[in-house]
Amino acid sequence: MQHDIRMGVDIGGTFTDVVLESAGTSHSTKVLTTYAAPEDAIIDGMHQVCAKAGIAPAQIGQIIHGTTLATNALIERRGARTALITTQGFRDVIEMRTESRFEQYDLNLQLPEPLLPRQHRFTLAERVDAQGNVLIPLDRAEVVAMADTLASYNFESIAVGLIHAYLNPDHEKMIRDVLAEKLPDVMVSLSSEVSPQMREYERFNTTVANAYIKPLMKSYLGRLKTRLADEGADCPVFLMHSGGGIISIENAAEFPVRLVESGPAGGAVFAAHIAARYGLDKILSFDMGGTTAKICLIKNQTPKTARVFEVARSYRFKKGSGMPISIPVIDMVEIGAGGGSLAHVDAMRQIRVGPESAGSEPGPACYGRGGARPAVTDADLLLGKLDPDNFAGGSIKLHKDASKAALSALGAPLDMDAITAAYGLAEVVDENMANAARVHAVENGEDLAGYTMIAFGGAAPLHAGRLCEKLGITRLLVPTGAGVGSAIGFLRAPFSFEATRSVYMKLSAFDSGQVRDLLAALAAEATGFVRNCDAKAPIEAQYKVYMRYTGQGWEIPVSLTADQAQNPDAASFQALFEADYASLFGRIVTGMDIEITVWAVNATTASVSAAPLAETPAGRQVTAGDHRALFDPALARMTDAQVVPRASLSPGDHVTGPALITEDETTIVIPVSRMATARPDGTIDITEIRT
Secondary structure (H helix, E strand, O other), rough: OHHOOOHHHHEEEOEEEEEEEEEEEEEEEEEEOOOOOHHHHHHHHHHHHHHHOOOOOOOOEEEEEOHHHHHHHHHHOOOOEEEEEEOOOOOOHHHHOOOOOOOOOOOOOOOOOOOOOOOOOOOEEEEEEEOEEEOOOOOOOHHHHHHHHHHHOOOOEEEEEOOOOOOHHHHHHHHHHHHHHHHHOOOOOEHHHHHOOHHHHHHHHHHHHHHHHHHHHHHHHHHHHHHHHHHOOOEEEEEOOOOOEEEEHHHHOOOHHOOOOOHHHHHHHHHHHHHHHOOOOEEEEEEEEOOOEEEEEOOOEEEEEEEEEOOOOOOOOOOOOOEOOOEEEEEEEEEOOOEEEEEOOOOOOOEEEEEEEOOOOOOHHHHHHOOOOOOOHHHHHHHOOOOOOOEEHHHHHHOOHHHHHHHHHHHHHHOHHHHHHHHHHHHHHHHHHHHHHHHHHHHHHOOOOOEEEEEEEEEOOHHHHHHHHHHHHOOOEEEEOOOHHHHHHOOOOOOEEEEEEEEEHHHHHHOHHHHHHHHHHHHHHHHHHHHHOOOOOOEEEEEEEEEOOOOOOOEEEEEEOHHHHHOOOOOHHHHHHHHHHHHHHOOOOOOOOEEEEEEEEEEEOOOOOOOOOOOOOOOOOOOOOOOOEEOOOOOOOEEEEEEHHHOOOOOOOOEEOOOEEEOOOEEEEEEEOOOEEEEEOOOOEEEEEOO
16 A cells, blocks of 8 residues: 555765665665755655665655754754844843853853844834733834834844743734735744743744744755655655654744754664664663764653753853754754764874764765865774775775875874774774763763663764773664664654643642643644644643752653643642652752743654564574674774674574674674674674673
8 A cells, every 4th residue: 555655764964864664674775965955865765765665656655754954054054044023122132142151161262153143133112021911012013114124134034032922922923913914925933833931042042043944944845845746756745853753844844943853863763662672671872874973861762852952062062052942852962973074183182083074075085075084984994894895885985095095194193004093083983972972871860881772873883882892881782774773763753743831830829720721722732733744543642841949940851641631739740740859869859849830742643663572593603704804992903803794694693793794774893892693673682792
């Protein structure tokens, strides 16, 4: 049947991954991302997987798409000509930021520039108080006059962020009505719709970001739908959002800021699906592609989520140095450590890697496309991890001489030869990723002992074994299709949408009726978005409130059952909060009132269930005929590694390191300290060899 054929597409900084699932079989490919017209790579990849599956594009019933385009537009500052309309006195909120300093002792600290210059920020005389009451009414005539002024600036998009509009959006809606009448061709984003939450800096910034990328994303999504239809794939297209669910292309075009981190979110869903199949409750998800590495904690087969995260951290990836986006998102740490990440020697004569990336144009030096600077892929090639004749299934030939020249230039100031420089580069990037994992775990109150790593993305299996050695993780899973894991994750994700709203309430003044009505309204709003994607599937509502002790600066999320949401009472809310607070901080604070600041309801269809894992039979010890020199960093020397095609392994087969397990999309490096076992579902299960 037509709707049984589904395609997942993930546009990354270097590669575009395409996966087609049909009649229980899967076909995938990786093509270089085409920056000028990203849809070109999608069309190319679609034809490749359709040819492998022996079907026509017209037979595809559904396409799920995730992209880094929104993120890249914010990082590279190449969005639309945008204006901000805000309340008088709040023009500079997005420039003043908060009082936090991400580098406390740096006297020359440079804060990131806001997305909009001051001359593109405009104010109106109006005011709503913290309870939603109108203090200064908005004069429609003033809005009309401002619209006439804005017309002369030729803005493509306008963000509207008024103080406390999340409690009373009437003034923002009036502004939108006037702009629709006076400037019908200009796109408008309201903070009361994009991010109806307290904290004006985060809310204004999120709304500005949405407006900034809206014309770009709306144009791209429209072109993509047309191109796909022209190629015969005239089927529904859905987008992966940053919270780990799927929304319609229409909603994605209206709220493109929700697409930021959509690709990495797919990877986390993929890892959670594998965790469910193996019955694992403590997972470290490791996704390393061509441009970045993403690390996520997954507990009880559910990725950890947050409602604020940062894009484009500008200062050594320090928390607080980026652009805060206040939307539901899978919580992960992302660093500039991918296959294309470039290396250099700094003033302290130390090798530094990233965040700058060679991307796909020109790519690492070994691609032979004009790149001359050393990248992680160049080091992997010289260290024996990659076969120059079979990279990306043989579609890209790697030039070892170019890598050697680039790494020789890197090592020259340090009196290192090319191999030693490659070793140094690889160790630096691996330690960067290991340190990011340690910090992320500590920030979430977790100890990585007892965790299992799941690695995916084109470059992750090359580095995951070494990361496990550094982190003391004894088990590593590399699933089937790991090289295109995020695209597979899109096909496992449910349709979902989370609606949030800030309504301040103390438990000492708890109003059960107001709480019940608020959560019901949020559930109806979120369900409406999901119904745009699937008109028939059962929808479940998941309730969450953000609570804190009075006087604290931030909140913790507390989950509610459907019964607790429909029959709320202060005592049960307090008990839930104290249990979660004690779990995080080891104790509760007695004698203090508790307050709720944000309410959230996530409407979701059922996730794709994971098939239980069959029992692994007793297999054979594999001894390969092919061998290759492989550098083992733990031993700091070259070893003789056997080369085993992944397709040749049967369930239960064992491969002892040092070894390389090869496939079209990636290569799995098995260090001397590890042994790999093939599982019935095709996953390679890598465990520590006990001595």
